[in-house]
Amino acid sequence: MGTIYYIKDNNNVRLHPLDYMTLLYDRLSGITHIVAEPAPQIIETLGSQALSVEQIERELQKQYDLKVFEDSDDSFADIITARLDEFIDLGIIDKCDEEQKVKLT
Amino acid sequence: MFETTLKVGPASFRIGSDWKEPIALIDELYAAYPKPSLSDFTVRMEATKPWRRYIRPSVQIKGDYMLPDALPLPLEQAFLAAEMGLNLQMALGWRRHLILHASSAEKDGKALIMTGESGSGKSTLSALLGYNGWRFMGDEFALIDHDNGEAVPYPRMISLKNQAIAAMEKQVPNAVLGPLIEATPKGDIRHMVPPIDAIRNMEKSARPAMLLFPRFGHDTEVREVLPSEAFMRLTQASTNYVTMGEVGFNTLTRFIDETPVYAIDYQNSEDAISMVNELWSKI
Numbered sequence: 001m002g003t004i005y006y007i008k009d010n011n012n013v014r015l016h017p018l019d020y021m022t023l024l025y026d027r028l029s030g031i032t033h034i035v036a037e038p039a040p041q042i043i044e045t046l047g048s049q050a051l052s053v054e055q056i057e058r059e060l061q062k063q064y065d066l067k068v069f070e071d072s073d074d075s076f077a078d079i080i081t082a083r084l085d086e087f088i089d090l091g092i093i094d095k096c097d098e099e100q101k102v103k104l105t
Numbered sequence: 106m107f108e109t110t111l112k113v114g115p116a117s118f119r120i121g122s123d124w125k126e127p128i129a130l131i132d133e134l135y136a137a138y139p140k141p142s143l144s145d146f147t148v149r150m151e152a153t154k155p156w157r158r159y160i161r162p163s164v165q166i167k168g169d170y171m172l173p174d175a176l177p178l179p180l181e182q183a184f185l186a187a188e189m190g191l192n193l194q195m196a197l198g199w200r201r202h203l204i205l206h207a208s209s210a211e212k213d214g215k216a217l218i219m220t221g222e223s224g225s226g227k228s229t230l231s232a233l234l235g236y237n238g239w240r241f242m243g244d245e246f247a248l249i250d251h252d253n254g255e256a257v258p259y260p261r262m263i264s265l266k267n268q269a270i271a272a273m274e275k276q277v278p279n280a281v282l283g284p285l286i287e288a289t290p291k292g293d294i295r296h297m298v299p300p301i302d303a304i305r306n307m308e309k310s311a312r313p314a315m316l317l318f319p320r321f322g323h324d325t326e327v328r329e330v331l332p333s334e335a336f337m338r339l340t341q342a343s344t345n346y347v348t349m350g351e352v353g354f355n356t357l358t359r360f361i362d363e364t365p366v367y368a369i370d371y372q373n374s375e376d377a378i379s380m381v382n383e384l385w386s387k388i
Contacts, residue, residue: 014351014354016354016358018331018332018333018336018361019331019332019333020331020333021331021333023336023354023358025351025354027351030347030350030351032340032354034333034336034337
């Protein structure tokens with residue numbers, strides 16, 4: 001079973017789009033983050049769900065034309081994973097094994 | 106202890122001093138301001154040691170909010186000490202508005218907000234606008250109302266620095282000025298009493314209609330600023346954004362959503378004034 005990601009407290013995260021940047025206000029820490037694509041889209045996709053990287057990618061593909069830079073070796077899944085890890089460091093997102101989550105719920 | 110009170114915009118202060126002269130000077134320069142019976146903050150100018158009241162008198166700024174490592178100033182700079190004390194109370198203690206370290210002026214019922222680093226010319230520009238068809242609202246803090254997003258005036262004494270002193274004396278020959286305070290950490294400083302209409306109308310707020318980032322000493326240029334850049338710079342320019350939590354977030358995002366933003370570079374104040382008026386005519 002794979003790793004799944006979820007927003008720790010979805011009701012306490014606010015997104016405010018500005019231009020190519022979006023503000024993310026985290027009520028729990030009181031910190032404002034300024035984030036670029038695809039970070040806010042990942043947060044929106046997760047919402048109150050717990051999803052794997054593959055599921056997030058699939059959801060994003062339905063709504064957006066996903067492209068990575070031509071000279072990049074990263075896949076889109078790598079980019080999503082990197083953003084998820086950053087959100088984990090910021091205390092906004094957490095992850096667990098799918099099995100563990102099933103047991104909890 | 107000698108003391109006085111004064112009200113600047115929505116904020117009331119009680120100012121105490123171990124010496125008579127600084128209080129007399131404050132009363133003289135702030136003569137047109139209301140004298141409230143209740144105060145939001147207290148500022149005190151105290152001798153560092155009892156004998157330093159008389160021998161090489163040295164002023165320590167005390168108050169509700171203090172900087173632990175603030176150095177004392179000589180008595181000749183007591184007025185500057187008092188002004189620094191007033192600013193410090195606002196910057197660290199005021200919660201009723203979002204505070205932007207910015208100058209502001211009003212025309213046609215709408216407010217222009219200007220922010221930038223020390224030396225950008227925001228203070229001088231706001232003062233000059235105040236004598237050129239605008240109402241001066243403040244040269245140090247723009248207070249943004251959390252409920253309706255309006256800019257609330259804070260017309261304290263205008264702080265002129267270095268070459269701005271002579272420039273302003275030339276442009277406004279009948280200006281009421283405080284003593285020239287030489288060799289401060291920011292160079293020479295001289296305070297100027299704001300235009301009387303600014304003081305009389307200091308309760309009249311105005312909706313922000315433009316935000317400018319002026320920059321003195323560069324080739325003349327106007328550029329639009331993206332909301333994200335403006336937001337980031339304003340969080341740095343605000344003394345209480347972090348403290349205000351989500352209330353501050355709401356107030357600042359509303360301000361950014363509703364206000365067009367430009368950066369202007371200029372070589373002299375005449376150019377800057379005409380650039381401001383040109384931009385203003387298009388809103």
